[in-house]
Amino acid sequence: MQQMQHYVIFPNHDNGMRLYQELKKQGIQATISPTPRAVSKCCGIALMIRKEDIPAIEKCVEEKGIEILRIAEIAKDVNPKRDRYC
Amino acid sequence: MDGQIYFDNGSTSWPKAPGVAEAVCRLLEEGAFNINRGNYTGAYEVAGKVLSTREKLARMFQVEDSRHVIFTSGVTCSLNYFINGFLKPGDHVLVTGLEHNAVMRPLHRMTKQGVAYDVIPVDRQGNLKAEQAESLIRPATKAMIVSHASNVCGTVVPIRDLGEVCRRHDLFFAVDSAQTAGTFPIDMPGTGIDLLAFAGHKGLLGPQGIGGFVISDRLSREMEPCILGGTGSQSDSYEMPEQLPDKYESGTMDLPGIIGLHAALSYLEQTGIDSLREKKMELTGYFLEQIREFRDIRIVGRPDLKNRTAVVSLDFQTMDNAVAAFELEQRAGIMTRVGLHCAPLAHRSLHTFPEGTVRFAFSASNTRDEIDRCIQVMKELFQ
Numbered sequence: 001m002q003q004m005q006h007y008v009i010f011p012n013h014d015n016g017m018r019l020y021q022e023l024k025k026q027g028i029q030a031t032i033s034p035t036p037r038a039v040s041k042c043c044g045i046a047l048m049i050r051k052e053d054i055p056a057i058e059k060c061v062e063e064k065g066i067e068i069l070r071i072a073e074i075a076k077d078v079n080p081k082r083d084r085y086c
Numbered sequence: 087m088d089g090q091i092y093f094d095n096g097s098t099s100w101p102k103a104p105g106v107a108e109a110v111c112r113l114l115e116e117g118a119f120n121i122n123r124g125n126y127t128g129a130y131e132v133a134g135k136v137l138s139t140r141e142k143l144a145r146m147f148q149v150e151d152s153r154h155v156i157f158t159s160g161v162t163c164s165l166n167y168f169i170n171g172f173l174k175p176g177d178h179v180l181v182t183g184l185e186h187n188a189v190m191r192p193l194h195r196m197t198k199q200g201v202a203y204d205v206i207p208v209d210r211q212g213n214l215k216a217e218q219a220e221s222l223i224r225p226a227t228k229a230m231i232v233s234h235a236s237n238v239c240g241t242v243v244p245i246r247d248l249g250e251v252c253r254r255h256d257l258f259f260a261v262d263s264a265q266t267a268g269t270f271p272i273d274m275p276g277t278g279i280d281l282l283a284f285a286g287h288k289g290l291l292g293p294q295g296i297g298g299f300v301i302s303d304r305l306s307r308e309m310e311p312c313i314l315g316g317t318g319s320q321s322d323s324y325e326m327p328e329q330l331p332d333k334y335e336s337g338t339m340d341l342p343g344i345i346g347l348h349a350a351l352s353y354l355e356q357t358g359i360d361s362l363r364e365k366k367m368e369l370t371g372y373f374l375e376q377i378r379e380f381r382d383i384r385i386v387g388r389p390d391l392k393n394r395t396a397v398v399s400l401d402f403q404t405m406d407n408a409v410a411a412f413e414l415e416q417r418a419g420i421m422t423r424v425g426l427h428c429a430p431l432a433h434r435s436l437h438t439f440p441e442g443t444v445r446f447a448f449s450a451s452n453t454r455d456e457i458d459r460c461i462q463v464m465k466e467l468f469q
Contacts, residue, residue, distance in 0.1 A: 012319035012332045013122040014153060017130070017137045034125035041322035045125065065151070067329060 003076040007046040008057065009039055009069040016045040019057075019066045026060065028053050039072040046072075090419035091456045095288070096237055096265065096397045096447030097423055102346070103291035103353035110293060110346040118341060122318030132341060139344050140331070142351040146267075147274040147282055147300050153330040154306065157339055160297030161264045162188040164283035167299065167334065168231070168260045169193055171310040175200030178226040180219060180257075182243060183208040183435035184236040187428045189262065193231070202226070208435045212241030212387045219251050229258040229280075234272070235265040238432040238443065239387025240370075240397030242266070249278035258305055264288060265395050268354055269363050280305040286343065289359075292350035296343025299334075306330055313337065365450040366396035372454055373398060373446065376461045382468055386436050386443050399436075399443035404468065411444045418463045422446055 008030075010016040016032065023030045028049075035046040049057055054071060061068055092100050119129040121136055137152070144152035158164050169192040173179065181189055183205050193203055204222040207215050219230070230252050235242045245261055252259040260281040263272060267282075268289030274282050280302040286292035301309070311326050315336035320327045327333055354362070371391050377383055377400065386399040402410040411424035425442045426433050433439040446460075 010319075012317065012327060012329050013133060014137065014331060015329070017133050020130075021134065021137065032127075032130045042320050044122075044319045045130070 004051070004073050005076045006049050006051050006054065007033070007036060007039060007072045007074070008049060008061075009035060009042075009046050009072055010044055011042070011067055011069055013044050015067045016047060018064070019061065019068070020047055022060050022064055022066070023047070023049075023057065026056070028056055028060070030057075036072075036074060038074055040069065042069075090421065091452075091459060092421050093446045093448060093452065093456075093460070094421045094423050095449040095452075096427075096445055098287045098294055099289065099291050099449050101451055102287075102293065103350040105349040105353060106292060106346045109349035110342045113342055113345045120338060121341065122339075132345070135348055136339070136341070136344050139348040139351065142348065142355065143284070143298070143300065146351070146354075147272050147284075148276065149274050149300055154301050154303070155298060156301060156331050156334045157296065157298040157344060158334075159295055159340065160287070161262055161283040161285045164281070164297060164299035165189055165231070165260070165262060166192050167312050168229075168281050168283070168309065169196060171312045172258065172305070172308060173201050173228065176226060177228040178202045178204070178224050179228060180204055180206055180222055180230045181431075182206045182214055182232050184212060184214070184233050184238070184241065184243065184432045185231070185429065186233060186237055186262065186264070186432070187430070188264075189231050189233070190431055205431070208241070210437060211389075212236050212239040212432075212436055213393070214241075214243050216244050216247050216251075219248060220255075223251075223255050223257070227255065227257060229260060231260045231262070233262040233264070234270070235395045235397070236387070236429075236432055237265050237397065238427050238429050238438075238445065239399045239436055240265070240395040240447075241387050242270070242393045242395060244393075245279070246277050253278045258308075265397060268359055269366070269395060271359065274300055275302075281309075286347040286350070290347065290350055291353065292347035293343050296340050296347050301330070301334075306333070311336065362450040366448050366452075367391055369448045369452055369454065369457060370394070370396045370398060373448070373457050373460075376457070380464065380468055383464070386438055396448040398446045398448075399438070400446065401438055401441070401443050402468070407442055407444050410467070413467055414444075414460070414463055417466070418459055420460050420463065 121133040140152040140155040267284040286296035317332040382403040384401040414420040
């Protein structure tokens with residue numbers, strides 16, 4: 001079964017940094033990463049999160065007034081054979 | 087700087103706060119990565135420091151949301167943003183008789199595009215005749231732009247009263263805190279300020295080249311960005327983002343400046359601006375007390391400590407002011423600033439145009455011994 005990765009996507013870097021610091025304070029795991037091109041044209045930062053933390057993250061976003069675009073789910077795409085045909 | 091005495095803190099503070107130089111060096115040597123662009127851990131660490139700097143400034147000016155803190159090169163740039171990005175042909179604004187050219191030059195240019203202004207007068211000591219403000223308001227009046235304290239004579243303007251006038255008449259209120267940020271507490275929402283322009287390198291004790299403005303929610307919906315370009319966000323669009331701070335922060339930021347300012351703000355938080363102000367005012371009082379003994383030196387502005395900053399302007403009656411400043415430096419390494427201080431309107435209001443004044447601006451790093459030395463040289467020159 002294909003593994004999925006969850007990302008919080010932002011309108012700008014500032015909101016990404018704000019949420020990252022809030023989650024860190026609350027002990028919720030998050031990793032800053034470039035926004036996957038597949039989920040947004042906006043070349044900002046995203047936060048890689050765990051699926052089970054989504055409700056807590058949504059609560060934090062709401063309480064702290066942090067602007068996010070959405071939480072996206074995409075297939076983990078580290079495939080050494082991608083685009084190789086022989 | 088042995089044998090030299092720095093009394094030009096109205097231009098820029100020196101020495102800077104402990105830790106500022108080290109913080110700037112550390113950034114440059116250990117990784118001056120570009121935030122909002124670089125997608126790697128080093129850049130995210132710098133971004134975290136920038137966010138922390140915004141939060142410190144928001145706390146200092148009592149603003150809840152630090153996204154409203156915008157970095158620019160300083161007060162001049164910030165006031166240009168307001169004057170060029172907010173005012174439109176047909177608008178009328180009020181300014182005070184103490185304004186710097188950071189207000190008067192962009193405003194003068196806007197008069198050629200149909201913006202008009204009136205000046206709220208001051209008396210000879212630089213005290214604002216605030217009671218006259220309301221009578222100058224017209225139907226087209228959109229805003230009031232006010233220097234919190236004069237960079238020439240140090241007189242402090244009653245911004246709370248003026249903020250109240252703005253509130254009553256639904257005017258936008260822009261305040262230039264070049265001479266007061268880091269010295270006086272400023273409650274931006276409590277005073278009804280819509281744009282607070284600040285310099286990072288004067289009372290805030292950071293490096294030159296960094297400053298900014300704090301903007302109210304309602305003004306951020308009205309004020310257009312004057313500089314447009316890349317923000318590292320919403321890069322697929324030719325439109326500027328509406329989000330703060332991106333709306334007003336195009337191009338690569340002055341990260342060494344911001345990191346230096348971060349160190350300076352940490353110092354101010356530890357030390358407390360009240361204790362620094364007390365020290366500066368104690369020195370100012372000591373200086374004024376002795377200057378009053380000179381018959382041929384005129385104190386321009388208030389002769390006492392009421393409603394003033396640590397900026398003192400003197401007019402030497404028996405010597406050209408430029409020659410007096412030159413002699414002070416030649417004889418004792420005393421650094422002052424002579425001339426019109428980029429504020430011809432203020433000098434006209436204070437009746438010191440065009441001869442100007444010699445300005446002494448003290449910091450908490452100055453000492454009574456330095457003032458004693460200065461007075462001794464003045465005695466040699468003028469008594």
